[in-house]
Amino acid sequence: MAVVEDDIFRALADPTRRAIFEKLAGGSMNASALREGMAISQPAMSQHLAVLRGAGLVREARQDRFVNYDVDPAGVALIAQWLAKYRAYWPARIDALKVVLKEMDQ
């Protein structure tokens, strides 16, 4: 379990990987599409995606000649669970999460 968190935080520690993750959060994409406008070589992208996949933050699905990637909700949920341990330290004025909760209640 702690090993999982290790993979997750390690994956997110790299700014390029966070950018890839953020891009995927906007919609599933193949590796080539992700690469557009990112000044990153093809092998580098492939390696980053492998790390994100290993951390459970991203899923892959072969689709004809392309490989489609998308955010894995399981990974996001793990971060949420980890963060929930420290809810005692969320200042009340931070209401970004309050908004989220309201949305989830609907």
Place this chain on the structure above:
Amino acid sequence: MAVVEDDIFRALADPTRRAIFEKLAGGSMNASALREGMAISQPAMSQHLAVLRGAGLVREARQDRFVNYDVDPAGVALIAQWLAKYRAYWPARIDALKVVLKEMDQ
């Protein structure tokens, strides 16, 4: 702003640092107390605390001859804000955060 996230995730990428952070979440402590039962040298602890402090996850306060450390809510809030961007991917069945929201509404 992205630099801040970089510091945060990089700080949390190290398991030893996460353990320190978790220990501090249970109550403020000085560096020596933190070191108890952790098989870690004094300089290593000092360096880890410096990284956590640099990331805004931990605060320090001199108190006579000791330096007291505690969790910085601002850092935790930043993670919450970052995570909030991906709320679309939190599976509904993950209710750890729902519980949190309920508590916040009270």
Place this chain on the structure above:
DNA sequence: ACTTCACATAAGTGTCTGCTTATCTGTGGC
């Protein structure tokens, strides 16, 4: 002033990371 204790900083070192170029694998079209 001197010692003691808590902690920070300096300097050095092995290991890990992220990048590169080169090459392999796999799938579809002809």
Place this chain on the structure above:
DNA sequence: GCCACAGATAAGCAGACACTTATGTGAAGT
């Protein structure tokens, strides 16, 4: 079968990271 293209893997390398030992700093007690 062959070629073209998407992507993965291999190998090598520069820089970053976490640790170590040694030393510095700063505050309290005598």
